[in-house]
Amino acid sequence: MIHPIPPGTRDVLPDEMRELRRLHTAMLDVFESRGYGQVATPAIEYDEVLARGDGRTSESAYRFFDERGDLLALRSDMTVPIARLVASRYAEAEPPLRLCYLANAYRAVRPQRGQMREFAQAGVELIGAAAPGGTAEVVEVLEAALDAAGLDRAVIGLGDADLFRQLLTELGVEGEARDSILARLATHDLVGLELELSQAGIGERDVATCVTLSQLRGGSEVLEEARSLGGTAVERATARLGETFEALEQRGAADRVQIDLGLLRDLGYYSGAILEVYDPALGHVLGGGGRYDRLLKRFGPDLPAAGFALYLERVHVAQMEEESRRTER
């Protein structure tokens, strides 16, 4: 008899579980050895509490009423629950706090796309350490985690979440036009971006600046290129990125970091540095993160923070691809 399970969920059998367990242990060993203590939080929370972190409503795709009629939600990531945990459990603690997790999170799936409704994330949150030092520490831990997973070719994209928000403000683009431009940037639809920009009533030169900026990625030389395009927003963002990159260089952790001015993550709580992780063996992003200096305040303590999360199923796929690549050579 076959009894179905919901699409986007899956059973794990012993062979896979053995490999996953090895991966889980490797991740947690890296985190713990760097002083990040593991925490767990409930998979279900009050919708109202998650919404505090995500904006007007929670990002959760799954909400339901409990026996008392309270609205509950399944978490869509671990960053918001940990912000909640820090505010409630560590109100008196001396920052910085170093926490890590290995947990399932839940998102909506689009039909027939092989997307996961339930997926495992491993990550860290460094709370109370400002940029650039805090960001650099998080990137360093991320690199160690990738090494521990055997993904020594993986690359970390480093961008700035505020660059385009501030640039558009500087250019006087507000409201709907601004939102649709940011949406085009997030999906990297350059044809649509150029169209939206020219409809927003800004000059040809500024349109070209925005498009060029979104394509700048590479080593620290792209910061020079960006600066030559001018403007206060660009100046501020490149200065932030430059400081972070320098801090990484001092730690010897800048080699696998690619500066990417076109990087934009769709989660609303990011500010300043944002991260994405790629491996040449896989066409999908392995994980991401960044700074969320304004998130903790929504729960109480006004603390700067940064973190990352790796999608463990994808890391596992990349591990297998890299292994078969090594044996083929």
Place this chain on the structure above:
Amino acid sequence: MSVEVAGTASAKAEGPLKLAVPRGALLGETLDTLDAAGIDTAAVRGESRSLIFAGEEIVLVTMRPSDVPTYVEAGAADVGITGKDVLLEQPDRMVYELLDLGYGRCRMVLAGRVGDERLGESQRRLGMMRIATKYPRIAERHFEATGRQVEVIEVKGSVELAPLVGLADGIVDLVASGRTLAENGLEVREEIVECTARFVANRVAHKLRAKEVDDLTAQLRSAGQ
């Protein structure tokens, strides 16, 4: 023994860049554009029934236009060329749209039978039009955005047939010259969107093979001018 340089940000994926090339109506102009961009397409033009044509700097992988976003999203092809109609019909495929190539220009339209008021009449008296199409998502979005209720009927073959035999009141379809419509006694009632060929890239390839992707984009841009 070769010593690997560990940890360079420009980690090179192996081999030449893989470009997904659309077979069908876009093939001719795509090959012309690639030629103009300095990419040898003689092998694809030949009699060979192969699907993959390996060059030194680029591998051409030929496929149905509607499969291009699937291959590029997964990274099975690093970059690709396909119609905007395909991208609009598959909006949740995460591919980067880098360039409007300008050719393959056609219009997505709503068409009905010449001199027949079925579309308006169904809308008024039944509150609902029946629309046959190969592009159900584009059709649904168009009518939703214009505040009209429709029943979208997805068909795979010649969509012009549907209003002629009473399956639907009208059709949403891609029109280049309009000849097929005219031959079947149909006419354009509304233009929905204009579509041209687009150059798209895989997210990770766009980051990790930045120079190759940017160079190819620039070559294609100047080839189109």
